[in-house]
Amino acid sequence: MVVGDASIDIDTLVVGAGPGGYVAAIRAAQLGQKVVIADKSELGGVCLNRGCIPSKALISAAHAYETAKHPDAFGITTEGVKVDFKKTQEFKNGVVSQMTRGVGGLMKKNKIEVFNGEVMFINESEARLFNDHESPRYRFKHCILATGSRPIELKPFPFTGRILSSTEALQLDEIPGSLIVIGGGYIGAELGQMFSKFGTKVTIIEGMDSILAGFDKEITRLVAKNMEKTGVEIVTNAKAESAEQTDKNVTVKYSVNGENKEVTADYLLVTVGRRPNTDGELGLDLAGVELTDRGMVVVDHQGRTSNPKIFAIGDIVPGLALAHKASYEGKVAAEAIAGLPSVVDYKGMPAVCFTDPEISSVGYTEKEAKEKGINVKSGKFPFAGNGRAVSLNHSEGFIKLVANADNNVVIGAQIVGLEASNLIAELGLAIEMGATLEDISLTVHAHPTLGEIVMETAELVEGHPIHM
Known part of the structure; x- marks a missing residue:
């Protein structure tokens, strides 16, 4: 019970409910912490509501429309293909709504208190949460900052009108x-x-x-x-x-x-580009949180800021602005708070772009590896040599593997082609576990699948390709 303006004691306050914040909150709750998560907007943050998920829904609709207009390669003839964009937007909004409800369910399941409103730090261990109806004050043992970013607005091009x-x-x-x-x-x-x-x-x-x-x-x-x-x-x-x-x-x-x-x-x-949300009335100066001249939060290998009680993750810390990076950092921060020896390691962090064809990358490029003085061997296998890609009428693209020539350990991979966003996961795992080219080439991949291209590329770099 709160009397007057007394502070409510909690274990962990999470500021921001995007893919970094809500994942951090769940992991903290799983580790026995009493968690409050606060966000002035919707659960899921920009990624789920105004970024990653809605954009991919519309991109999927665009792919479907284009395929329907040009099915000639499969011997299919269509006439009068049209798009009702309002219904397309309804589909997108439905996807977002479903996913947002899912995050809400996860908060409830893990007994995480959700506060819809602003956060303002009072000192190094207390924060005021407020909206139009209430303004509770919390004293936290630890806090995880996950306030994300917003689009950069240039003076000659203000976001208004068209x-x-x-x-x-x-x-x-x-x-x-x-x-x-x-x-x-x-x-x-x-x-x-x-x-x-x-x-x-x-x-x-x-x-x-x-x-x-x-x-x-x-x-x-x-x-x-x-x-x-x-x-x-x-x-x-x-x-x-x-x-x-x-x-x-x-x-x-x-x-x-x-x-x-x-x-x-x-x-x-x-x-x-995007700008970190570390300004405004958040009050990070009162919390003793150090920022760079670009407004990024200075953190250590566990996400800990200059205030040892406060951690920061996602778009507000140095590195690529990726949703999956934020989620990963959120888990590390929650585990560090619980006393676990977790640290961030970006060696296997993938980057993906959902263009057509899709592109993805993990680890070193050949150029980066050579610049670091690594003795490199590499090779690329085309999608055109894969039966599944050809049967799907998507034979453009390739997979490239980069390995250390001294021990055949895979240190990088780049993909351009159908399902590059999914195929990169196997190569991220290979880099994370220190797999060799032989480890990949000896792993039997089902036929006919796009995944076979990974195996074929490893065999190519080893010097004994089958279908090349």
Whole structure:
């Protein structure tokens, strides 16, 4: 019972209910901690409600639409294929609602108290939680910060009217006739290609010399080629300078190698990165939490901040902004609080982009390994040599393996092709357990499956390929 403004004592306060926060809360509860989780928005965070899940639902719908329009290779003829985008959005919203309810069920099952509202730290071990109805004060033994990130808004391109962030783009109730995308990273590439499959004329303006700069160029070239097939115009080495909008369209002025250009479209989508949610009225200074000059939280190998009672995970700590990275870090932090020797190890952390074809990567690229002085052996096997890929009419792409030539231990893998997002898991496990090429090649893979390509690639790098 709380008397007056007295603090409620709890074991662990989790701030943020995204894929990092709610996973951390569950693991903490499993380890016997009394947990309160607070978020001003929905359970599941940006990823579940306004990012990963809704975008993949729309991407799946776009794939289905494109396949229905072009089934000729299978001898199927269709006429009058149409898309009712409002119903497509209903499907997406249904997926999100189902998953959000699932997270709520997990909170209840693990006896985690959920508070829908803001958090403001009072000192190094207390925080005020508040909304329109209540403002309880908690004294915690430990706290896990998982406040996530938000789209970066550039001054020349404020999110208003026809200038959109990814959040607004995922909520459109119509398929744009045309769309400009500033930023060719994974969000811009995924959403740009998705809309192009629905029939939108898409122009991507990218400042680097290629899209998807975080991935090996060897695999992104195939994605760019495929995007151009569906009418996506990719402008690289470009600097977007200004935008003017009316009630019907928006015009972007940009330059390429000193030459001024402009393009007009129904909407402008700005995807130039995300900013950590460590500012505002959170009060991290009162909590004694140190930040970098970019607003990232400084943490150790267990996620512990400069305040030993407070841990931080996900998009607000250095490293890639990945939902699965946040979940992993959340489990490590909860276990560290419980006294377990858990530490973060990003050696087997995969990165995935749901373009068409999909791309994924884990461990070192060949270039990175050589730069670290590792004696490397590598090789790639094409999807075109795999019976399952050919029978699915998706024979483009390849799997590349990178191994230490001194001991044949697998240290990296890159995939571009159908189901790359799923295939990378086996190679992440291989790297995590220190598997050799022989360990993979001697593992019998069912036929005919895409997974056989992993085995075939290992055999190729060993020097005795069967189907190559």
